[in-house]
Amino acid sequence: MFRKSVHPRALAGAAAITALALTASACGSSPKPSSTNAGGAKSSTLTIESAPVSPFTDNFNPFVQTSIANQVNATSLLYEPLLQWNITKANSYYPWLADSFTWNSTGTAITIKLHAGVKWSDGQPLTAKDVAFTFNLMKATSALNANGLPIVSATAADDTTATITFSSSQYTNLYAITGQTFIVPEHIWTSQTDPAHWTDPSPVGSGPFTLDKFSAQGFTLKANANYWQGAPKVSEISFPSYVSNTTANQALDNGQIDWAGNYVTNIDQTYVAKDPKNNHYYFPATNTVVLILNVTKAPFNDVKVRQAVSAAVNRTELSQVGETNYEPPATSSSGLLLPEFSDQVPSDLANDLPAASDANKVTSIMTAAGYAKDGSGIWAKNNKEVSFAIEDPSSYTDYYTCATLISQELKPLGFKVSVNGVTPDKWTADLNAGSFDAAIHWGGGGPSPYQQYDNWLDYGTSAAIGQTANGDYGRYNNPAVQSALKAWAGTNDPNEITKQLGIVAHAMSTDVPDVVLMYGAGWNEYSTKHFTGWPTKDNSYIDPRPNNPWLEYTVLHLTPVS
Structure with missing residues (x-):
């Protein structure tokens, strides 16, 4: 499925x-x-x-x-x-x-x-x-x-x-x-x-x-x-x-x-080819797919680990292999859905995401943060390895494939990553309760970037670990972002909206509460x-x-x- x-x-x-x-x-x-x-x-x-x-x-x-x-x-x-x-x-x-x-x-x-x-x-x-x-x-x-x-x-x-x-x-x-x-x-x-x-x-x-x-x-x-x-x-x-x-x-x-x-596997062969005159598909980008990170516990309570994981991901491989080219790799760390909101991306965040793994950047970030590889080749600090699991439904074949690809991409770069295949109900329950390390998930969508950021970053929609969250499943809590979202919601002044969007977009980029992956079909x-x-x-x-x-x-x- x-x-x-x-x-x-x-x-x-x-x-x-x-x-x-x-x-x-x-x-x-x-x-x-x-x-x-x-x-x-x-x-x-x-x-x-x-x-x-x-x-x-x-x-x-x-x-x-x-x-x-x-x-x-x-x-x-x-x-x-x-x-x-x-x-x-x-x-x-x-x-x-x-x-x-x-x-x-x-x-x-x-x-x-x-x-x-x-x-x-x-x-x-x-x-x-x-x-x-x-x-x-x-x-x-x-x-x-x-x-x-x-x-x-x-x-x-x-x-x-x-x-x-x-x-x-x-x-x-x-x-x-x-x-x-x-x-x-x-x-x-x-x-x-x-x-x-x-x-x-x-x-x-x-x-x-x-x-x-x-x-x-x-x-x-x-x-x-x-x-x-x-x-x-x-x-x-x-x-x-x-x-x-x-x-x-x-x-x-x-x-x-x-x-x-x-989602239809090999749609050109399995569907279109059966009646090329009449069978069609159109998959517009309607959301941004991210790797949600639980920032309340190690290793993702360290922003440097979050930044390094983002640099380690091969977005092109996820797009081509995991999503059979239906979902293009994301190009902006702002997470804004492109091309719909391309005119609202801060200029310094345009095309700033690597399409493939950047091993040199990973090493630079981790060593500067005090991590070193142990005898098993895993990044560690204070004798604690950087280890985490990606949880996604095994029945969501594309997401599960992407989770497996990420684990394979990150292991040679010094991260210990496993994949937990669960049922959709358990996945939803674990995200709501904060009982996970990381999970691939689609983002919120709507006619404005506000929906995306409100869904990802509004701590007012989140909850303590063990309680039910309606958004911000990674429990990211940044007072500056909360203030910006509140100001954004309270204005219809275009200049003020641009200002507050910039604050939130840069927090998404530098704090990496979620790793931006692809533009979802x-x-x-x-x-x-x-x-x-x-x-x-x-x-x-x-x-x-x-x-x-x-x-x-x-x-x-x-x-x-x-």
Whole structure:
């Protein structure tokens, strides 16, 4: 089994926006969604597989991350966000349920101007009262507040104007507020006494599709003929159940899936070559892969060891062998995702990472720090060898291969490194609890560099060893970084954002709390045999992965082949 594309709501979500009052329509443009007011064109069913899950359990609650709708990323076809974000480009979004928004002067309140005339799938109007209800529901039930938004209140001034107030500045959480929160109908949800455990078996949403049939082996959605943007041209969508990546990839290779989000070994031979005209893939860089280091204990409580390990890694080999060239080697020690944030990398940190192991630099760093090789050829200090284990799921074949490669690369350079293959559940539990030495892991993603650094370095999301962390799994605690992240979150001044970003980026570079490795791919395979209009490298109008919340945006741009 290989890793899946990262579910965006599983990571800390936020976005830095650098203007006080913004109109959503000014921030992006794309082809108009493929729709028709006369009803969807009947064609073959669009079959999507974004995560192997079996069996399916009947739960379409948009707030519950373990609901089947969220596990297979179907939620955005039923419920919708205020804005649609294209996180493959910095701060790029499109108006959706909201036409525009404005912040107050401190970033503690946002006023949303809704698109008029939107209706729920049962025909009732969607108004600002529904928006206010959704955020008040999240405030009242913390289990529904996946991003931990500090909501104070939400009110509706009229049918199209809602204001949400927070206890602190939320400029950097614009993505979470407008892009990762699905609006629900008050007239349906107000009667639910336990909304966190309600399964929502017959969802009523504003989205372009409604639930048609459900079973443990899969479910289908049918086009909403009354959708506010006009019924989609795709008339039916199928989400079949697959036991594993292996069975899902077999179905993909056999032409049974139109759109998938899998790691596929030797994809040009196993998938594209079977139908070169129609079988395609587009793997944009969507995150930065790092080697997380537990800085609370030896050997990584010594910054010099961390720097030396970074110099010892052969990033080119990891990219070519571990990731079969799907994930390019990182070039900046800032960790910023490239090319998306290339214009925000401090000039002295551009192209400063070696592509291959630098043995001379390793020796220079370690000897200057007082280490010497012992009789076994291992770096040691005060009779204690530099020894650590890299822990990753053995079923995540690419990560496990990369961990093995790192151990092989570092051993000749004087480090004693082992690899622990574990289950995904144990890996997650150990990272949360801080019970590990090092681990390869993807980084947080979003429309701003803030998401990356907040996920890696914000000690406020971390926890003491043995307690559950939601971020900063290596327990890195730097007061200067904490101060910079706080200042960054509290401003929308571009110059101030650049200043604070520089502080954090240089800390990432010099302190090396995580070793920057590669730019992680967003897995995305698609067929043009039955549908056209897919996002491509030349027309990346939205993140192409079949994930919430942007999956809906792609579907609305698809046209069945006659």
